[in-house]
Amino acid sequence: MSEFIIRRVFQSVIVVILMSLLVFIGVNLIGDPVDMLINPEADQAEIERVISMLGLDRPIHEQYWLFLTNAIKGDLGKSFIFGEPALKLIIQRIPATLELAFAALFLAISIGIPFGVYAGLNPNTKISKIIMSGSILGFSLPTFWVGLMMIMVFAVMFGWLPSTGRGDTLPLLGIQVSFLTLDGLSHLLMPALNLALFKMSLVIRLSRAGTREVIFQDYIKFARAKGVRYSRIVLVHVMKNIMIPVVTILGLEFGGLIAFSVVTETVFAWPGMGKLIIEAIQNLDRPIVVAYLMITVLLFVIINLIVDVLYSILDPRVRLQDIRS
Amino acid sequence: MTEQIKFKKLKFWEINFKFFFNETPVGVFLSDFFEDKTATLALICLGCICFIALFAPLISPTNPYDLAVVTVMDSRLPPGTRSFDGTTFWLGTDGAGRDLLSSIFYGLRTSLAVGVASGLIAMVIGCSIGLIAAYFGGRTDTFIMRLVDIQLSFPAILVALMLLAILGKGVDKIIIALVIVQWAYYARTVRASALVERSKEYVEAATCLALSHKRILFHHLLPNCLPPLIVVVTVQTAHAISLEATLSFLGIGLPITEPSLGLLIANGFDYMLSQKYWISFFPGIALLVTIVSINLVGDQLREVLNPRLQK
Numbered sequence: 285m286s287e288f289i290i291r292r293v294f295q296s297v298i299v300v301i302l303m304s305l306l307v308f309i310g311v312n313l314i315g316d317p318v319d320m321l322i323n324p325e326a327d328q329a330e331i332e333r334v335i336s337m338l339g340l341d342r343p344i345h346e347q348y349w350l351f352l353t354n355a356i357k358g359d360l361g362k363s364f365i366f367g368e369p370a371l372k373l374i375i376q377r378i379p380a381t382l383e384l385a386f387a388a389l390f391l392a393i394s395i396g397i398p399f400g401v402y403a404g405l406n407p408n409t410k411i412s413k414i415i416m417s418g419s420i421l422g423f424s425l426p427t428f429w430v431g432l433m434m435i436m437v438f439a440v441m442f443g444w445l446p447s448t449g450r451g452d453t454l455p456l457l458g459i460q461v462s463f464l465t466l467d468g469l470s471h472l473l474m475p476a477l478n479l480a481l482f483k484m485s486l487v488i489r490l491s492r493a494g495t496r497e498v499i500f501q502d503y504i505k506f507a508r509a510k511g512v513r514y515s516r517i518v519l520v521h522v523m524k525n526i527m528i529p530v531v532t533i534l535g536l537e538f539g540g541l542i543a544f545s546v547v548t549e550t551v552f553a554w555p556g557m558g559k560l561i562i563e564a565i566q567n568l569d570r571p572i573v574v575a576y577l578m579i580t581v582l583l584f585v586i587i588n589l590i591v592d593v594l595y596s597i598l599d600p601r602v603r604l605q606d607i608r609s
Numbered sequence: 610m611t612e613q614i615k616f617k618k619l620k621f622w623e624i625n626f627k628f629f630f631n632e633t634p635v636g637v638f639l640s641d642f643f644e645d646k647t648a649t650l651a652l653i654c655l656g657c658i659c660f661i662a663l664f665a666p667l668i669s670p671t672n673p674y675d676l677a678v679v680t681v682m683d684s685r686l687p688p689g690t691r692s693f694d695g696t697t698f699w700l701g702t703d704g705a706g707r708d709l710l711s712s713i714f715y716g717l718r719t720s721l722a723v724g725v726a727s728g729l730i731a732m733v734i735g736c737s738i739g740l741i742a743a744y745f746g747g748r749t750d751t752f753i754m755r756l757v758d759i760q761l762s763f764p765a766i767l768v769a770l771m772l773l774a775i776l777g778k779g780v781d782k783i784i785i786a787l788v789i790v791q792w793a794y795y796a797r798t799v800r801a802s803a804l805v806e807r808s809k810e811y812v813e814a815a816t817c818l819a820l821s822h823k824r825i826l827f828h829h830l831l832p833n834c835l836p837p838l839i840v841v842v843t844v845q846t847a848h849a850i851s852l853e854a855t856l857s858f859l860g861i862g863l864p865i866t867e868p869s870l871g872l873l874i875a876n877g878f879d880y881m882l883s884q885k886y887w888i889s890f891f892p893g894i895a896l897l898v899t900i901v902s903i904n905l906v907g908d909q910l911r912e913v914l915n916p917r918l919q920k
Binding site: 295299306307420421423424425426427428429432433435436439440441447539540543544546547550551561562565566573577580584588 | 755759762763764766767770771773774775847851854855858859860861871874877878881882884886889890893896897900901904
């Protein structure tokens with residue numbers, strides 16, 4: 285077991301280092317940030333002052349070394365535009381993104397499971413067919429376009445929900461959160477639903493397939509023969525068994541929610557780190573791009589590591605296969 | 610009374626049809642495919658979309674990027690308005706006065722071209738790598754599959770975002786990004802089916818004949834791995850088109866000189882809050898119809914090609 289964990293940690297470290305190298309070299313090859321960031325009317329002395337201040341005049345390997353040693357110290361450079369440390373800017377925005385992702389996860393589960401179980405229990409009714417076609421649409425619809433249409437219908441045409449921003453926030457354990465105020469909730473609803481749509485379709489499909497499989501099992505027949513109430517069979521016997529694949533897949537897909545929040549945040553002007561990175565790419569704000577990419581790589585490597593280790597605890601075959609190869 | 614058995618004389622083409630649809634592999638495949646009405650409809654839809662994309666300059670009412678025709682006078686007209694010179698804008702116009710229907714035709718062209726091109730390149734690269742992994746096994750296989758695993762552990766949009774942050778904007782760059790995102794799916798699919806095929810006798814026979822690796826890989830193994838591959842091609846193409854639209858919408862995909870559907874939708878975003886819905890709505894519908902029909906065709910292909918589901 286420990287051998288497996290050590291191997292995986294070692295691999296993860298290699299991935300992070302390789303990615304840092306790729307990201308850094310690559311980002312330095314985009315255009316010339318000097319043209320983008322310095323006022324064109326500035327004189328030569330001013331331009332040179334800014335270049336040396338930002339460290340752009342050194343050779344690229346020195347810049348990388350500087351970046352790597354600084355990254356370990358937790359300093360990923362200052363944003364060219366905001367003039368603040370990039371890491372700080374991103375960390376400030378993480379709570380908003382996480383709040384959105386968790387809200388989407390909550391919606392995906394609380395809407396997806398009942399729909400999926402219903403469709404699994406009554407596969408031939410009209411409602412089930414509507415649910416299943418809906419889930420195909422959920423897979424096919426481009427997230428950003430659905431977001432736009434939601435804004436158009438609920439914000440512009442009916443004026444029920446606000447279309448941009450986070451609304452009023454309240455501090456919870458030192459972090460500003462939206463879901464505690466009514467205004468914040470109304471701001472959160474549309475983006476969360478938009479982000480949840482894809483995962484919701486996934487949950488519907490998984491829980492439908494699970495239900496279809498479980499209801500033919502002997503223990504369900506036995507429970508029915510014993511005279512257990514229908515609601516109890518569904519809520520306890522069926523539910524418990526379909527939760528295993530649903531929880532596994534959602535654990536794996538949580539990273540996807542964070543990645544996709546880039547799109548939702550841009551559409552709804554949600555002040556999370558996804559919106560920050562898109563603006564940074566467009567402005568060639570390199571420290572923020574590099575810091576964002578490094579943080580997400582680290583985040584995903586950690587998520588994957590945890591999932592792998594948990595899997596190897598649950599299923600020893602994974603671990604044995606890995607060591608053999 | 611004895612029943613008389615009547616032999617109806619079939620015309621030669623009738624016999625051929627019957628033989629074609631019941632006996633030949635292609636015929637059986639086609640008749641299985643067209644059994645499902647939705648899938649048939651989706652295929653027809655897809656055919657129309659491909660036709661529009663191929664012949665956009667010939668069939669679109671106006672050329673939306675001809676500066677001599679487009680005037681700002683016509684900007685933001687609602688669907689169905691007639692312009693001064695008599696052309697009707699069936700789907701309205703955008704902020705610069707371009708006919709939306711024509712823009713969608715041209716946008717479909719760009720979107721499909723990028724999606725199909727990246728899909729094909731990724732398929733060639735992914736298949737070769739997958740076949741090599743399955744055929745040679747051992748260390749090569751472990752290394753390639755670890756690479757695939759690492760890449761697939763990151764969501765596609767994140768990988769594309771990283772690559773585009775590094776590469777910058779441009780048609781070639783988005784194709785590179787989409788190829789890098791997709792190759793792993795092809796490699797994994799082909800490897801899985803090639804591993805099964807590899808242990809079969811015909812491969813052993815080919816090896817005994819001392820055929821070259823290249824010949825065994827591409828003439829013996831690859832054709833037998835095709836069925837699952839065809840399904841992955843359709844699904845991945847739909848995925849690539851959707852991803853390209855998303856990235857272009859975010860402003861990090863295609864440049865404004867190559868307006869795909871994603872960019873058209875992004876253009877309409879600014880006018881949305883003043884109730885001018887059509888600029889974003891119709892390109893989105895075009896995108897949706899494209900993706901849904903490709904997915905439906907892919908679903909039906911999966912049903913028909915999957916031996917486990919066959920009656």
